[in-house]
Each structure stands twice: as C-alpha cells, then as structure tokens.
Amino acid sequence: xxxxxxxxxxxxxxxxxxxxxxxxxxxxxxxxxxxxxxxxxxxxxxxxxxxxxxxxxxxxxxxxxxxxxxxxxxxxxxxxxxxxxxxxxxxxxxxxxxxxxxxxxxxxxxxxxxxx
Amino acid sequence: xxxxxxxxxxxxxxxxxxxxxxxxxxxxxxxxxxxxxxxxxxxxxxxxxxxxxxxxxxxxxxxxxxxxxxxxxxxxxxxxxxxxxxxxxxxxxxxxxxxxxxxxxxx
Numbered sequence: 001x002x003x004x005x006x007x008x009x010x011x012x013x014x015x016x017x018x019x020x021x022x023x024x025x026x027x028x029x030x031x032x033x034x035x036x037x038x039x040x041x042x043x044x045x046x047x048x049x050x051x052x053x054x055x056x057x058x059x060x061x062x063x064x065x066x067x068x069x070x071x072x073x074x075x076x077x078x079x080x081x082x083x084x085x086x087x088x089x090x091x092x093x094x095x096x097x098x099x100x101x102x103x104x105x106x107x108x109x110x111x112x113x114x115x116x
Numbered sequence: 117x118x119x120x121x122x123x124x125x126x127x128x129x130x131x132x133x134x135x136x137x138x139x140x141x142x143x144x145x146x147x148x149x150x151x152x153x154x155x156x157x158x159x160x161x162x163x164x165x166x167x168x169x170x171x172x173x174x175x176x177x178x179x180x181x182x183x184x185x186x187x188x189x190x191x192x193x194x195x196x197x198x199x200x201x202x203x204x205x206x207x208x209x210x211x212x213x214x215x216x217x218x219x220x221x222x223x
Binding site: 035037044045046047050059061095102103104105106107108109 | 147149151157158159160161164165170200202204206209211212213214215216217
C-alpha cells in the first residue's frame with residue numbers, strides 16, 4: 001500500500017524556519033517525482049514545489065522562491081521541505097504528493113502556523 | 117497566468133445528478149483531473165486524463181471536457197459523495213494548477 005506520512009509542522013514566528021519531512025513507503029520512491037502542496041480555507045489547494053526523481057531538478061511557486069528548498073533522500077525514502085523567512089501567508093496544511101505524470105496520491109498533511 | 121475556476125458550491129438530492137464545472141484557458145491543451153476531499157482527509161483522485169476512473173472509484177463518477185470547460189458528473193449522487201472537489205491541470209511550464217474548489221452537498 002502506498003503511504004506518505006508528513007511531519008515537522010508546528011507553530012513558528014514570522015521570519016522563522018521549519019523543516020517538513022515526508023516518509024514514503026509502499027512504492028519505489030526513487031522512481032517518482034514528488035510535490036509539496038499547501039491548503040488553506042481561503043485559497044484551497046496551492047502548489048508549492050516539486051522535485052524530479054533524483055533531486056537534481058527542482059521548481060517552486062513564485063510565492064516561495066528563494067525562501068523554500070525542496071530536497072529528498074532516496075536512500076531513506078524521504079522528501080523534505082526546508083522553509084525559511086516564514087510569513088503569515090505560508091500558514092496552512094502542507095501535503096506531500098506523488099507524481100505519475102499527474103498527482104495520484106497524497107499524504108494526510110502537516111499543519112504549519114506562522115504567527116507571533 | 118492560468119487559472120481554473122469552479123463554482124463555490126453545488127447541491128444535489130440523493131439519487132440525482134450533480135455536475136461540477138471547471139473552466140480555464142489551459143484546458144483546451146491539457147487533460148483535466150479531479151480530486152475529492154472529504155472533511156479532514158487528504159484529496160483522492162477520482163478522474164484522470166479527462167475521463168478515466170482510477171481503480172476503486174465508483175462508476176457514477178465520470179469526466180468530460182469541451183474546449184476550455186471540463187465537467188465532473190456524479191450520476192446518482194450518494195450521501196458519501198459529499199465533500200470538496202478540485203479540478204487540476206498543469207500550466208505551460210508543467211507546474212500543477214488547482215481549481216478554486218467546489219463544495220458538494222447531498223441533501
């Protein structure tokens with residue numbers, strides 16, 4: 001069974017940093033591109049970042065470019081999102097998601113709250 | 117920039133048909149995909165490549181498209197179909213693009 005389990009969310013002050021992790025199991029993690037997607041009640045689902053299967057190609061939404069870094073450890077079947085210079089508008093539930101030419105499955109998400 | 121626009125809400129009586137639309141300039145050139153999200157849960161893919169159903173998705177879910185409009189149809193809606201539905205495609209750079217979301221109420 002394909003499983004994606006996010007962790008690392010929490011409450012952080014504006015300007016702070018946080019590192020999210022996504023543990024993958026049930027499939028050959030190193031064969032798949034992966035994404036991070038944020039969800040808020042106001043915006044709905046918003047794509048944040050993606051990486052190719054070996055981590056050599058990464059892409060970011062304009063709103064997080066220069067502040068967030070996506071990476072992966074294929075030996076540990078884990079996807080990461082390093083978030084810095086956090087803003088209130090970065091608040092939301094962050095999902096990791098697998099790509100099979102489209103997003104086909106999602107984790108349960110981890111909540112990030114940016115507030116003083 | 118591309119956007120995908122959906123109606124905020126759709127109501128349907130049990131056993132009737134619900135249609136959820138998704139409009140956007142990217143759609144004539146790209147497939148539409150549809151996700152169902154129930155309260156407190158992760159999204160689930162219900163339609164891919166415009167009209168195909170993943171394994172395990174009931175036949176009452178179907179997808180179609182015409183030009184810049186994609187439609188998700190729930191034929192014979194059931195109470196368990198309540199939730200939020202999002203369309204999805206990719207922009208010219210191949211980056212994911214999500215619709216604004218539609219809340220489906222079965223009552």
